[in-house]
Amino acid sequence: MATKKAPRRTAERILQSSLALFNRFGEPGVSTNAISADLGISPGNLYYHFPAKDDLINALFGQYEQALTPILQASDGVANVEDAWFFMHSVLEVNWHYRFIYRNLNELLSRNRQLEARVRETLDGLMQSLLRLLSSMQHNGALIAPSIGWGTTARSMVLLLVFWLSYEYALDPRNALEEENAQSAAMRNAVHVLGLLTPYAAPDQRAHLQRLIDAYAPDSIEPESAAA
DSSP: OHHHHHHHHHHHHHHHHHHHHHHHHOGGGOOHHHHHHHHTOOHHHHHHHOSSHHHHHHHHHHHHHHHHHHHHHTGGGOOSHHHHHHHHHHHHHHHHHTTHHHHTHHHHHHHOHHHHHHHHHHHHHHHHHHHHHHHHHHHTTSBOOOTTOSHHHHHHHHHHHHHHHHHHHHHOTTTTTSGGGHHHHHHHHHHHHHHTTGGGBOHHHHHHHHHHHHHHOGGGSOOTTTTO
């Protein structure tokens, strides 16, 4: 039994170390040798479990998919702004945990055809989930549908949910994606995403949404390094 468990434990440790290093330094800046050194194992041991760096990335993306899928499946239960706030935070927590994916997305896609298809499926799944969320909120009287339908709003929400961290990184490359900034980054993102719903919110929901915006608007949450 011990010989069967050891490879699995080593593979898990490799994935954990890779994720931490990719998130901190960006995937292009982390070599397999750096991962081996971080773990104190030989490069050959790493290659035994993951013969190529893209194998590591694909395995981590699989973890991301597994974490995100049940959240997206619950979107048709979102009835109001408070539910939507919780939903957005749940999505953003997963995106933050695997933030290297969207930070380095163009480079990853340029060389990994398997990832190309999976990212497209993930973005489509996010789009469909948000369409269900908006329809559910409309059905529960929290939103009034725009005359052109929810498609444009849902796509704008996808863009903000996926690429907000790239914006944060551009503003503060040295500090934006550090672990201590997770909460404030998530709040800024959630405010922008839900802010798109303001024109369509029922009066009571608009008031609640405005309170969230006033509390967590980007202007009131400065990046931690701004004063430095």
